[in-house]
Amino acid sequence: MNQTQTSTGPILTTDGIPLKVSLKKAERINKIRAFLLVLPLLAFILITFLVPIGDMLARSVDDRQINTVFPKTFEVYKKWDRQGLPSEEVYKTMFFELKNSEGYAVGKASTRMNYSKSGWKSLLKKSKRKFKKIEEGPFKEKMIATDKKWADPEYWLALGQMVDPTTMGYYLNAVDLKYDSSKNIVQQKENRRIYNKTWIKTFKVSLLVTLFCLLLGYPISYLLATLPMKYSNLLMICVLLPFWTSLLVRTVAWMVMLQQKGVLNNLLVMSNLLADENRFQLMYNQTAVVIVMTQILLPFMVLPLYSVMKTISPTYMRAALNLGASPMHAFYKIYMPNSVPGVSAGCLLVFIIAIGYYITPELVGGKDGQMVGNWIAYHLKTTLNWGLCASLGAILLAMMTVLYWAYNKIVGIENIKLG
Amino acid sequence: MRKAIKAAFFGLISMAFVGSAIADITFVSWGGAYTASQQKAYIDTYSKGSSITVENYNGGLGEIKAQVEAGNVTWDVVDVLPDQAITGCDEGLFVKVDQSEFINDMVVPPVSDCVVPQIFWAYTAFYDKAAFPGKKPKNIKDFFDVKKFPGKRGIHTWANALIEMALVADGVKASKVYEVMSTPEGIDRAFAKLDTIKDHVVFWSAGSKPLELVSSGEVVMALAYNGRIGAAILSEGKNFEYIWDATVLEQEYLVAIKGGNEAEALEFMAHASTAESNAEQAKYIPYGPMRKSSINIIKKGEPWFITSSGNIDILPHMPTTPKVLKRAVIGDPVWWADNGAEVHERFGAWKGS
Numbered sequence: 001m002n003q004t005q006t007s008t009g010p011i012l013t014t015d016g017i018p019l020k021v022s023l024k025k026a027e028r029i030n031k032i033r034a035f036l037l038v039l040p041l042l043a044f045i046l047i048t049f050l051v052p053i054g055d056m057l058a059r060s061v062d063d064r065q066i067n068t069v070f071p072k073t074f075e076v077y078k079k080w081d082r083q084g085l086p087s088e089e090v091y092k093t094m095f096f097e098l099k100n101s102e103g104y105a106v107g108k109a110s111t112r113m114n115y116s117k118s119g120w121k122s123l124l125k126k127s128k129r130k131f132k133k134i135e136e137g138p139f140k141e142k143m144i145a146t147d148k149k150w151a152d153p154e155y156w157l158a159l160g161q162m163v164d165p166t167t168m169g170y171y172l173n174a175v176d177l178k179y180d181s182s183k184n185i186v187q188q189k190e191n192r193r194i195y196n197k198t199w200i201k202t203f204k205v206s207l208l209v210t211l212f213c214l215l216l217g218y219p220i221s222y223l224l225a226t227l228p229m230k231y232s233n234l235l236m237i238c239v240l241l242p243f244w245t246s247l248l249v250r251t252v253a254w255m256v257m258l259q260q261k262g263v264l265n266n267l268l269v270m271s272n273l274l275a276d277e278n279r280f281q282l283m284y285n286q287t288a289v290v291i292v293m294t295q296i297l298l299p300f301m302v303l304p305l306y307s308v309m310k311t312i313s314p315t316y317m318r319a320a321l322n323l324g325a326s327p328m329h330a331f332y333k334i335y336m337p338n339s340v341p342g343v344s345a346g347c348l349l350v351f352i353i354a355i356g357y358y359i360t361p362e363l364v365g366g367k368d369g370q371m372v373g374n375w376i377a378y379h380l381k382t383t384l385n386w387g388l389c390a391s392l393g394a395i396l397l398a399m400m401t402v403l404y405w406a407y408n409k410i411v412g413i414e415n416i417k418l419g
Numbered sequence: 420m421r422k423a424i425k426a427a428f429f430g431l432i433s434m435a436f437v438g439s440a441i442a443d444i445t446f447v448s449w450g451g452a453y454t455a456s457q458q459k460a461y462i463d464t465y466s467k468g469s470s471i472t473v474e475n476y477n478g479g480l481g482e483i484k485a486q487v488e489a490g491n492v493t494w495d496v497v498d499v500l501p502d503q504a505i506t507g508c509d510e511g512l513f514v515k516v517d518q519s520e521f522i523n524d525m526v527v528p529p530v531s532d533c534v535v536p537q538i539f540w541a542y543t544a545f546y547d548k549a550a551f552p553g554k555k556p557k558n559i560k561d562f563f564d565v566k567k568f569p570g571k572r573g574i575h576t577w578a579n580a581l582i583e584m585a586l587v588a589d590g591v592k593a594s595k596v597y598e599v600m601s602t603p604e605g606i607d608r609a610f611a612k613l614d615t616i617k618d619h620v621v622f623w624s625a626g627s628k629p630l631e632l633v634s635s636g637e638v639v640m641a642l643a644y645n646g647r648i649g650a651a652i653l654s655e656g657k658n659f660e661y662i663w664d665a666t667v668l669e670q671e672y673l674v675a676i677k678g679g680n681e682a683e684a685l686e687f688m689a690h691a692s693t694a695e696s697n698a699e700q701a702k703y704i705p706y707g708p709m710r711k712s713s714i715n716i717i718k719k720g721e722p723w724f725i726t727s728s729g730n731i732d733i734l735p736h737m738p739t740t741p742k743v744l745k746r747a748v749i750g751d752p753v754w755w756a757d758n759g760a761e762v763h764e765r766f767g768a769w770k771g772s
Contacts, residue, residue, distance in 0.1 A: 107509030194768040381479030383760040
């Protein structure tokens, strides 16, 4: 062959431009086209995903609600030594800022102040009405005369938590800590410590659900992948049918099945396996949450497992057996390692969905089955403490990120396979 | 074929635009027998142009606040609890209304400037007569006494009314309940009383659930909204019995959401809060009207409650009869607006421990 060209000079196209440049040019147009094609999706993700998450993170540290209503009060407040009651100057500034501020702003601020000390809400509302009649000082005495709560140092000390426009208070709240009046971090009152317990419970339930899904899902997926088509199709429908059924319908069906006077207990009692007074308590507790969530999340384990197992060639196993391995040994040495990408994908998927689950614990959780999601919903709907919701959500997000990172370190993310 | 699909597509899109041109009202309430009573009493009879879509919710201001803050208000009129009526009005989520029409006709003064009167309702304990063939529970002490009346109790997932009832069961006078609750020791006392039934409770959050729990025998006694119990007895022939002791009387109001179809919403609310509408609602659910003149309309009209087998006297099922009121706790929404968040967290800790 006539391959004598040994020079390292660039290859040129017919019109003398280096091929690389020309290729880049042609590809750039394609790249722009491709980018334009994904642009709607990018915009969609940005608007519906990244912006809300950013907003949530901002809310979890934002404490301006109140600072915009009482900015001057906080300035003079900072000089107070936190002993006894504040000076006349603090009372006076508070008085005028409350009296002259707009009603709705006070409403919002009082909701915030009520988180640090119950009672601020009605105190501000009543006082704003009564202050209209007061024209001149001494304000300290007159304010105390309108409501003796103004003479309670507890209320004033509670303000100390809110002096800055940003706060870590919501995060502290989310792990059962709080600021005291001089911004030291202390433990929450004992009878209000609920979040640490809830975090542990949420993790425990999610881990159990993931484990049970794996234990149940692995054999099913194995069958699905190895049975002849006509049986495996039927089996697949059995897996998918509940998946397509409404979540609520399935949850309620479980309630009928598992409650004390439900189908399962009735059957056991009728067949004399169980005494009437010893009926199992399977509903409205943590057990119920684990059972129902396992059933609901099972397809999320089976589908990735199945798609990976489908790609494991049966010849591997045959080869192993041929070389003298026992079936158990061959399965353990050959099949299981090959199915690891599916296992990890399934586990990660189930765990992530489980940890933020809300509706099932709400319905079947009873007194000890409530998870973090339920508290987020509660504060979102009832107390309007969205800062706390945001911090709980942000902690969940951070946990997932850490988990993902650790997973990537240990197993390697490229080993995940969804199909 | 393709043309037909195209035509149908554009047809649908244009319909969506035409549809939104007429100001419809979205009315949001609690569902079940309660919404049904509102539907029959004043939604079906409303003929001022706007058509009304009914949606259900489970209380709370979260969704309303989100709609108002995002500037995308889809709810127009909402049926709210009194402490939420206060908070929502203070924070500017609701429209202020002209109350001159009814303010002198109300049993209690309205809790805020944004509300029109709806009903009185009560957290009431009840049981299925079949569950107690011998001695029957008579008062709230019996509800908290699992030795005398063994079996599970159905209670709701939030703290309102439970604190009050626990204190009355512990010996506090109904009229002094909020005084005791305003001290830290009072709350401790209530939780100590709740501890005595803790291992025997089943929680519910939707209003229809306690009826199911008692019907199926899952619990022997439960707390429920008195109207739901009444509707089950009167319309479904259930064998339930009220325990008219330490019932916690609560107010219920309608509000218009700021940024919704305010004018239409206010017009509808005026219709929904007339003395006639208030009275009419009692034909379908035994909640007490908030307007004095409504009670007179019902008294004159007895038997007022409509069932398939003829009408029945409704006043004995109302939570506002003098007999019931004598032993009732009048709920204090201001106390709950102030202390709700703290007590609810503690209640959550109690539930989970």
